[in-house]
Amino acid sequence: MSDGGLLDRTADLARHFLHSLPDRPVGARADLPSLRRALGGPLPAAGAEAAAVIEHLARAADPGIVASAGPRYFGFVIGGSLPAALAADWLAAAWDQDAGLYACGPAAAVVEEVAAGWLLDLFGLPPEASVGFVTGGQMANFTGLAAARHAVLERAGWDVGEDGLIGAPAVDVVAGEEAHVTILTSLRMLGLGSRRVLRVAADRQGRMRPDELRRVLAGREGPAIVCTQAGNVNTGAFDPVGEIADIVHERGGWVHVDGAFGLWAAASAGLRRHVRGVERADSWATDGHKWLNVPYDCGIAIVRDAAAHKAAMTGRAAYLVQSSGGERDPQDWTPEFSRRARGFAVYAALKSLGRDGVADLVERCCRLARRMADALAGVPGVRILNEVVLNQVLARFEPAGGDGDAFTKAVIARVQREGTCWMAGTRWHGMNAMRISVSNWSTTEADIDRSAEAILAAARAEAAQQGGSKP
Numbered sequence: 001m002s003d004g005g006l007l008d009r010t011a012d013l014a015r016h017f018l019h020s021l022p023d024r025p026v027g028a029r030a031d032l033p034s035l036r037r038a039l040g041g042p043l044p045a046a047g048a049e050a051a052a053v054i055e056h057l058a059r060a061a062d063p064g065i066v067a068s069a070g071p072r073y074f075g076f077v078i079g080g081s082l083p084a085a086l087a088a089d090w091l092a093a094a095w096d097q098d099a100g101l102y103a104c105g106p107a108a109a110v111v112e113e114v115a116a117g118w119l120l121d122l123f124g125l126p127p128e129a130s131v132g133f134v135t136g137g138q139m140a141n142f143t144g145l146a147a148a149r150h151a152v153l154e155r156a157g158w159d160v161g162e163d164g165l166i167g168a169p170a171v172d173v174v175a176g177e178e179a180h181v182t183i184l185t186s187l188r189m190l191g192l193g194s195r196r197v198l199r200v201a202a203d204r205q206g207r208m209r210p211d212e213l214r215r216v217l218a219g220r221e222g223p224a225i226v227c228t229q230a231g232n233v234n235t236g237a238f239d240p241v242g243e244i245a246d247i248v249h250e251r252g253g254w255v256h257v258d259g260a261f262g263l264w265a266a267a268s269a270g271l272r273r274h275v276r277g278v279e280r281a282d283s284w285a286t287d288g289h290k291w292l293n294v295p296y297d298c299g300i301a302i303v304r305d306a307a308a309h310k311a312a313m314t315g316r317a318a319y320l321v322q323s324s325g326g327e328r329d330p331q332d333w334t335p336e337f338s339r340r341a342r343g344f345a346v347y348a349a350l351k352s353l354g355r356d357g358v359a360d361l362v363e364r365c366c367r368l369a370r371r372m373a374d375a376l377a378g379v380p381g382v383r384i385l386n387e388v389v390l391n392q393v394l395a396r397f398e399p400a401g402g403d404g405d406a407f408t409k410a411v412i413a414r415v416q417r418e419g420t421c422w423m424a425g426t427r428w429h430g431m432n433a434m435r436i437s438v439s440n441w442s443t444t445e446a447d448i449d450r451s452a453e454a455i456l457a458a459a460r461a462e463a464a465q466q467g468g469s470k471p
């Protein structure tokens with residue numbers, strides 16, 4: 001087969017998969033041993049024809065492919081891929097640019113520059129802020145917190161880049177009780193430690209309490225970094241970032257916002273109130289691969305103080321924000337050196353949606369989450385545990401006189417096996433819950449209704465099997 005034939009055939013395989021998304025079982029169908037059998041074996045001594053490799057890969061992997069790109073996947077917080085974003089990502093693979101340096105990929109660098117401006121505009125963040133396109137929310141948090149570490153220590157007269165952390169002034173790192181695990185991972189990687197983080201109590205929805213923050217900060221005078229959250233992974237709730245920023249800035253600290261999905265609320269006039277004051281923070285982390293619906297992997301790190309961002313990420317010309325010709329070297333803003341040109345997919349997604357389309361995507365997912373919550377909440381034995389303020393719903397299933405934890409877990413397992421839709425469980429305030437996240441551009445009202453019915457049918461079947469009363 002010619003190269004052209006191979007790529008045409010591969011496009012057919014991809015198209016076939018995409019067309020199957022609305023109908024195929026949402027969860028994986030194969031178990032671990034069968035996937036190992038299908039894909040494993042010793043490294044062959046002799047190579048194979050490319051077409052045969054791809055045919056085998058597509059066939060052998062298929063039962064282990066999760067339809068998370070499809071309309072009824074509600075697990076974790078995972079978006080699909082907008083058509084324009086997927087197509088641009090194919091081109092990015094074909095072009096195979098090293099997007100680390102302008103010299104290696106001028107178009108990739110300019111597309112990042114343009115997309116960065118669009119994102120700042122969309123989120124209402126300071127136009128002078130710098131933007132790095134990283135692999136995901138974890139690296140976006142890492143990058144923002146690296147800039148924070150650099151800046152607060154610089155203010156204390158210490159150059160952490162040159163002199164490291166050993167012997168440096170102590171930094172108070174503060175995070176909400178409900179901070180995402182990737183904040184803690186980032187702090188570990190940055191040498192700031194996860195155990196010594198000062199945790200601030202949250203309210204019933206998981207929002208950091210400003211009065212508790214004041215209490216935690218009282219009497220502490222040193223450099224401080226406060227990690228806030230826009231969009232709790234369980235409830236979707238928002239820390240009052242504006243109010244927190246005022247408290248922290250009063251004492252010269254840095255405010256970081258983990259807005260992996262929640263920052264996208266800023267793109268909607270109707271939802272913007274949730275992130276009021278978010279533009280007063282110092283750094284922001286968000287994802288492209290969640291709510292913007294670009295393919296993996298894509299996260300976005302934004303820092304108000306571009307010099308601190310660059311100093312934390314690059315070894316070269318640490319205090320020169322622009323290189324001589326004013327061109328962008330993407331590697332100045334990310335932990336990576338050589339890397340994928342992930343700006344193309346972001347650019348294509350934003351251009352295909354436009355400002356109104358992004359707002360519509362975000363608002364539609366929230367409306368659908370509300371619809372799901374309403375469909376479940378009316379049924380006896382089903383309880384919605386959160387205020388559905390965004391795209392996240394926590395549902396708990398409680399048989400009369402039975403164990404709600406075990407029952408909820410069993411219902412989730414049934415739903416996953418049945419295949420109409422897929423979501424995982426979580427713990428919330430000491431209780432098992434089903435966590436439903438509506439983050440996909442292609443999800444419709446019919447998908448929600450069908451999924452709600454599948455969930456309720458699973459609960460009825462579980463109740464019948466247990467011989468208990470029906471929820």
Ligand SMILES: *Cc1c(COP(=O)(O)O)cnc(C)c1O
Pocket residue numbers: 077135136137138139180182229231232233258259260261287299
């Ligand atoms: C998903 C998520 C992250 C991590 O993002 P990745 O893209 O998975 O690395 C961080 N914080 C929050 C609130 C998230 O939802």
